[in-house]
Amino acid sequence: MQRIKADILVIGAGSGGLSVAAGASQMGANVVLLEGHEMGGDCLNYGCVPSKALIASAKAAHGQAHAAAFGVADQAPQVDYAAAMAHVRDVIARIAPVDSQERFEGLGVRVIREYGRFLSETEVQAGDRVITARRIVIATGSSPLVPPVPGLDKVPYLTNETLFGLNERPGHLLIIGGGPIGMEMAQAHVRLGCRVTVIEADRALGREDPEAAALILDRLRAEGVEIVEATSAGQVRGKAGAIDIVSTGGRIFSGTHLLVAAGRKANTERLNLEAAGIETTRSGIRTDAGLRTTNRRVYAIGDVAGGLQFTHVAGYHAGIVIRSALFGLPSRTKTAHIPRATYTDPELAQVGLTDAEARDRHGGRVEIARFDYLHNDRAIAERSAEGFIKVMVVKGRPVGVTIAGHQAGEHIGLWSLVLINNLKMSQLAAMVSPYPTIGEINKRAAGAYFSPRLFGNRTVERVVGLVQRWLP
Ligand SMILES: Cc1cc2nc3c(=O)[nH]c(=O)nc-3n(C[C@H](O)[C@H](O)[C@H](O)COP(=O)(O)OP(=O)(O)OC[C@H]3O[C@@H](n4cnc5c(N)ncnc54)[C@H](O)[C@@H]3O)c2cc1C
Numbered sequence: 001m002q003r004i005k006a007d008i009l010v011i012g013a014g015s016g017g018l019s020v021a022a023g024a025s026q027m028g029a030n031v032v033l034l035e036g037h038e039m040g041g042d043c044l045n046y047g048c049v050p051s052k053a054l055i056a057s058a059k060a061a062h063g064q065a066h067a068a069a070f071g072v073a074d075q076a077p078q079v080d081y082a083a084a085m086a087h088v089r090d091v092i093a094r095i096a097p098v099d100s101q102e103r104f105e106g107l108g109v110r111v112i113r114e115y116g117r118f119l120s121e122t123e124v125q126a127g128d129r130v131i132t133a134r135r136i137v138i139a140t141g142s143s144p145l146v147p148p149v150p151g152l153d154k155v156p157y158l159t160n161e162t163l164f165g166l167n168e169r170p171g172h173l174l175i176i177g178g179g180p181i182g183m184e185m186a187q188a189h190v191r192l193g194c195r196v197t198v199i200e201a202d203r204a205l206g207r208e209d210p211e212a213a214a215l216i217l218d219r220l221r222a223e224g225v226e227i228v229e230a231t232s233a234g235q236v237r238g239k240a241g242a243i244d245i246v247s248t249g250g251r252i253f254s255g256t257h258l259l260v261a262a263g264r265k266a267n268t269e270r271l272n273l274e275a276a277g278i279e280t281t282r283s284g285i286r287t288d289a290g291l292r293t294t295n296r297r298v299y300a301i302g303d304v305a306g307g308l309q310f311t312h313v314a315g316y317h318a319g320i321v322i323r324s325a326l327f328g329l330p331s332r333t334k335t336a337h338i339p340r341a342t343y344t345d346p347e348l349a350q351v352g353l354t355d356a357e358a359r360d361r362h363g364g365r366v367e368i369a370r371f372d373y374l375h376n377d378r379a380i381a382e383r384s385a386e387g388f389i390k391v392m393v394v395k396g397r398p399v400g401v402t403i404a405g406h407q408a409g410e411h412i413g414l415w416s417l418v419l420i421n422n423l424k425m426s427q428l429a430a431m432v433s434p435y436p437t438i439g440e441i442n443k444r445a446a447g448a449y450f451s452p453r454l455f456g457n458r459t460v461e462r463v464v465g466l467v468q469r470w471l472p
Pocket residue numbers: 011012013014015016017034035036037038039040041042043044046047048049051114115116117139140141142160181267270271301302303304309310311312313314343
């Protein structure tokens with residue numbers, strides 16, 4: 001066994017681990033990085049990047065089929081599914097160098113392509129090497145959760161890890177799970193010419209504001225996605241090309257392919273966490289607000305920490321850990337300003353509290369400032385004038401924002417800045433947005449907050465009347 005000493009050992013080279021390794025190494029720490037599978041982790045290889053690339057193919061197909069509104073004849077899109085998947089793989093290949101072993105070695109990181117396993121509270125084995133480090137960061141991500149549905153283990157099914165390797169277009173894609181993966185992939189596939197049925201045990205996009213979720217679901221249904229809610233997959237049977245899902249209520253849904261998108265489970269099983277005194281919860285590794293595990297020298301970040309599971313969260317966690325592990329500074333995670341977006345068309349984005357959460361927490365003190373895309377000139381020009389922004393305001397300061405509509409994900413970032421800095425609606429109102437942009441919805445939401453205070457207000461009218469009498 002070769003023994004290696006490091007300042008920081010990072011286990012997992014995905015969104016979180018790579019950010020810690022790059023930051024720590026460039027700030028002078030001696031860093032060892034372990035990766036048992038693909039550099040770049042889920043986001044690059046099986047998650048964000050391939051899903052958004054496939055969504056882009058689907059958007060191109062949809063655009064051809066719906067061009068007449070712009071004075072350009074509709075065309076039935078000739079979709080070459082294998083070519084769309086080749087585009088997906090090309091996009092991954094273009095981004096991959098940024099996450100590659102070569103780049104990280106160039107930054108001075110020692111990269112070992114092995115799975116890591118704790119031997120003790122301070123030692124991790126990776127192949128024939130044992131690494132000891134002052135601080136260890138677990139960033140091993142998550143994997144698809146395959147629910148224990150009878151028969152599922154006997155039929156060929158897809159997950160996000162295999163979907164993007166498919167070359168033949170599914171005739172009829174069945175999807176178990178109506179969360180973000182299920183909904184994004186359902187719309188992408190219906191636009192690429194597949195039949196799609198989503199079976200959801202509860203409410204599709206169930207974590208989201210119901211009005212916002214309904215807008216997205218209505219659009220998906222209008223495009224031909226069959227979404228069956230409050231229905232659990234009770235049994236799965238069949239064979240490649242002919243698969244049945246039998247719901248717990250006895251309904252049968254037949255398709256050619258099955259995608260399981262029923263949630264995630266934290267990647268902890270290879271780590272031998274007991275040897276290091278690291279406790280887990282039902283959703284991942286137990287951490288405190290500073291992302292330290294029950295072993296004080298070990299941090300857990302990203303999906304494996306079992307909280308919000310997004311690439312930007314893994315990156316945010318990396319910053320917290322660098323501050324704490326490199327500089328010894330106290331550092332705590334906050335969640336109130338962390339946005340999320342689902343990249344359906346239209347998109348759905350949220351930061352802070354939803355309408356219902358804000359009312360739960362703040363009761364009658366919540367005011368809702370709302371602006372509809374219907375009145376945004378750019379959205380009208382682009383024939384994307386469906387949707388709304390809702391800002392939940394308490395005592396003049398936003399506590400949450402929901403945007404459902406064109407480019408929602410692009411516009412939620414501003415509100416993260418507002419929330420983390422506890423800005424007021426009056427500061428938002430001071431911003432000037434270029435005309436005509438979709439981004440004007442943000443300023444108009446602030447306008448909607450102040451309009452009832454300024455327009456038709458007797459006191460304001462009296463003051464204006466008085467000033468007008470005195471002005472020369
Ligand atoms: C289909 C899909 C679409 C998504 N779309 C988005 C999106 O649009 N936006 C967004 O923000 N998020 C999205 N996500 C979520 C995002 O991919 C994850 O939140 C993110 O990848 C988590 O980063 P991570 O560093 O925690 O884990 P990962 O990126 O998964 O990296 C973990 C790495 O650790 C390695 N590993 C595991 N165990 C060990 C071990 N014992 N030793 C060494 N290495 C190990 C794994 O091989 C992997 O490479 C999507 C996820 C999926 C599945």
